[in-house]
Amino acid sequence: MIRLDERLSVIASFVRKDARICDVGTDHALLPCYLCENGAREVIASDVNENPLKAARANVEKYGFADRIRLIRSDGLSDIPPCDDVIIAGMGGELIAQILDGCKFISHGVRFILQPMTKAELLRRHLYSRGFEIAEEKGAAVSGKAYTVMLVLYTGEKREITDEFAYFGKNTDERYITKVNGQLEKLGKGDPALLRLIRKEQP
Numbered sequence: 001m002i003r004l005d006e007r008l009s010v011i012a013s014f015v016r017k018d019a020r021i022c023d024v025g026t027d028h029a030l031l032p033c034y035l036c037e038n039g040a041r042e043v044i045a046s047d048v049n050e051n052p053l054k055a056a057r058a059n060v061e062k063y064g065f066a067d068r069i070r071l072i073r074s075d076g077l078s079d080i081p082p083c084d085d086v087i088i089a090g091m092g093g094e095l096i097a098q099i100l101d102g103c104k105f106i107s108h109g110v111r112f113i114l115q116p117m118t119k120a121e122l123l124r125r126h127l128y129s130r131g132f133e134i135a136e137e138k139g140a141a142v143s144g145k146a147y148t149v150m151l152v153l154y155t156g157e158k159r160e161i162t163d164e165f166a167y168f169g170k171n172t173d174e175r176y177i178t179k180v181n182g183q184l185e186k187l188g189k190g191d192p193a194l195l196r197l198i199r200k201e202q203p
């Protein structure tokens with residue numbers, strides 16, 4: 001049985017098992033293998049680099065999912081056929097935004113599961129300025145580090161968001177709020193307006 005850490009488990013919880021799934025920047029392909037073990041029928045595991053794809057291939061064979069997981073070398077979504085659930089996780093917010101911009105199959109039915117390691121505030125602003133919205137956001141922590149995982153849909157309606165929403169999004173996880181508060185404290189030394197965004201208590 002494949003065991004995932006909390007970050008990958010939360011990502012997996014947003015994925016629909018009957019969907020055409022793509023994991024962009026799959027690295028070891030542990031997530032696609034887990035999804036197959038739990039009923040997914042069709043998963044693309046893609047990466048821009050050859051070494052991660054080698055590690056992915058080894059895991060796909062080890063767990064016996066070569067018939068359900070297709071490995072594709074691709075820079076972002078450039079060589080990926082249309083999918084229903086797209087996972088882009090474990091990368092910086094800027095890179096995730098850039099990969100989304102290159103998606104050729106954005107439509108109302110496609111769900112994006114995004115997990116930025118950095119610059120989540122930049123990613124949230126980018127999403128709303130491009131007609132996406134965050135349907136749901138959940139927190140996760142691994143080795144004392146807090147992360148956010150976003151379920152993102154396309155609406156076509158471009159919107160500006162507040163600074164507060166850019167920093168916290170829809171995440172109400174205490175561990176994530178503590179992390180963002182810490183970031184705002186640091187940034188607030190150069191920009192006092194950011195200090196006012198710090199959350200004193202759970203909303």
Ligand SMILES: C[S@@+](CC[C@H](N)C(=O)[O-])C[C@H]1O[C@@H](n2cnc3c(N)ncnc32)[C@H](O)[C@@H]1O
Nearest residue numbers: 024025026027047048049052074075076089090
């Ligand atoms: C830190 S790993 C994250 C692995 C996994 N997604 C996770 O969340 O645990 C980042 C992976 O993204 C891949 N990557 C970086 N830039 C990429 C791009 N433009 N397109 C596809 N994969 C990319 C790297 O090769 C690496 O395997």
